[in-house]
Amino acid sequence: MSSVMRSNFSKKFILLLIAALTLFACGQQEQLPNHKLVDNSSLQPKDGRRIEIHCSNPDLTRDEALLLIEKYRKQAGSEGQIGIHKLNKEGVYRPWAVLNVGEGVKFQDYFFQ
Numbered sequence: 646m647s648s649v650m651r652s653n654f655s656k657k658f659i660l661l662l663i664a665a666l667t668l669f670a671c672g673q674q675e676q677l678p679n680h681k682l683v684d685n686s687s688l689q690p691k692d693g694r695r696i697e698i699h700c701s702n703p704d705l706t707r708d709e710a711l712l713l714i715e716k717y718r719k720q721a722g723s724e725g726q727i728g729i730h731k732l733n734k735e736g737v738y739r740p741w742a743v744l745n746v747g748e749g750v751k752f753q754d755y756f757f758q
Contacts, residue, residue: 677716678702678709683730685720693725693746703732707752710742714750721746733757 684697696717700709710729721727721744729742739756 677712678705680713680729682717688722688725691722691724693722694720696721696725696727698727698729699738700729700731703734703757705729705731705741707742710752711750714742714744718744718746723747731757 678700679702681699682696683699684695686695688695698713698717700713713729714727717727723746725746727744728740730738731741733739733756740753741756742750742752744750
């Protein structure tokens with residue numbers, strides 16, 4: 646095999662490898678749970694937004710709630726708040742996971758016992 650053919654083969658192989666790794670990485674992204682953004686309002690004079698998200702799945706996990714919070718964290722701003730509300734036993738949306746930026750995420754399990 647000539648050096649030109651080896652060089653072309655190497656380039657094609659590398660491009661194919663990059664494409665395969667990219668597709669693999671895209672497939673590994675965690676799926677967000679079904680949700681609905683119900684409030685995205687300003688918290689003026691603070692530099693932030695109040696974001697309220699409803700999830701109809703009463704079995705929403707903490708990891709899923711954290712994925713949603715991460716998705717909207719930048720949008721909430723430096724002094725924002727994100728609330729993940731899910732259905733309780735009575736079928737009413739209640740705040741479950743709440744992030745006040747700078748304070749961390751708090752889970753309010755008492756609404757769901």
